[in-house]
Amino acid sequence: MIEAIELTKRYGEKLAVDHLSFTVQPGVVTGFLGPNGAGKSTTMRLLLGLDRPTAGHATINGRSYRDLRAPLCEVGALLEARAIHTGRSARNHLLALAATNGIGKRRVDEVLELVGLSAMAGKRAGGFSLGMGQRLGIASALLGDPHTLLLDEPVNGLDPEGILWIRTLLRSLAAEGRTVFVSSHLMSEMALTASHLIVVGQGRLIADASVAELTRAASRDVVRVRTEEAARLRELLAADDVTVSSSERDVLVVTGMSSARIGRIAADAHIALVELVPQQASLEEAFMELTRDAIEFAPVEVAS
Numbered sequence: 001m002i003e004a005i006e007l008t009k010r011y012g013e014k015l016a017v018d019h020l021s022f023t024v025q026p027g028v029v030t031g032f033l034g035p036n037g038a039g040k041s042t043t044m045r046l047l048l049g050l051d052r053p054t055a056g057h058a059t060i061n062g063r064s065y066r067d068l069r070a071p072l073c074e075v076g077a078l079l080e081a082r083a084i085h086t087g088r089s090a091r092n093h094l095l096a097l098a099a100t101n102g103i104g105k106r107r108v109d110e111v112l113e114l115v116g117l118s119a120m121a122g123k124r125a126g127g128f129s130l131g132m133g134q135r136l137g138i139a140s141a142l143l144g145d146p147h148t149l150l151l152d153e154p155v156n157g158l159d160p161e162g163i164l165w166i167r168t169l170l171r172s173l174a175a176e177g178r179t180v181f182v183s184s185h186l187m188s189e190m191a192l193t194a195s196h197l198i199v200v201g202q203g204r205l206i207a208d209a210s211v212a213e214l215t216r217a218a219s220r221d222v223v224r225v226r227t228e229e230a231a232r233l234r235e236l237l238a239a240d241d242v243t244v245s246s247s248e249r250d251v252l253v254v255t256g257m258s259s260a261r262i263g264r265i266a267a268d269a270h271i272a273l274v275e276l277v278p279q280q281a282s283l284e285e286a287f288m289e290l291t292r293d294a295i296e297f298a299p300v301e302v303a304s
Helices: 040-047 090-099 105-114 130-142 160-175 187-193 211-218 230-237 259-268 283-290
Strands: 002-011 014-024 029-033 055-060 075-078 148-152 179-183 196-201 204-210 222-226 243-248 251-255 275-278
Touching (some): 002 040, 014 040, 014 055, 014 196, 029 040, 029 160, 029 187, 040 055, 040 179, 075 130, 090 105, 105 130, 130 160, 187 283, 196 283, 204 211, 222 230, 222 259, 230 259, 259 275
Parallel strands (some): 029 179, 029 196, 075 148
Antiparallel strands (some): 002 014, 196 204, 222 251, 222 275
């Protein structure tokens, strides 16, 4: 379990993390989301003891990272996958890490196979593609078979097969009861990978909830209706606060009225409905709504 308690980090006049508190529970993949400049990377550095907090503190399984006896065997971290000596081979890089943490050589071969780099084990890391570098970084994080994982943008540079692989891996690790904390800018991928989300903006906590709770909260009353009597139903649904649009002859998209209300109106008019489906907001839509006031780097509109 990871706990952040009133974490605060100030760089001069810049408040990067502002009294941030949250808990990452084992057994689920927890996504860490926020706009650029929200304080995600700084928070991860604070969790791992790479930066000293201005105030507050963080613990991993009840202890600060610097107090862990065998850090690599308890916490696996990926903050910068390419932070390796480019002249070393993938295998030698992992062997060096293993030797300094009391990890056997067999485990090096296991993680190379796990991340799909066995055939490239003897190649210099400096010649790796971005995706291969990511795989080597993930191998380093998994080397000690840790119970806790902190991964910053682990899918960066991976191809579709690699993204599916890391998604499956993270979910399987969480299913084993491990704590998995993952930051990403890919909302579609987080929707498929994470069960719980922590959302920050301008260094502050915005949301700490499940994916389902966030998307449900962002969903408006938008309902897709299919019926052979679309024109008649459209007239019955007309109201000042209701919008009805249509792109197909027998389909209506109704905004501002619940599916239950639409169903009752149709039943009273003896109109048979073939489809009556509330439209769920995507995680991207929910994220944009949550962070609307927390965007630090907004694009400039270009006049046409």
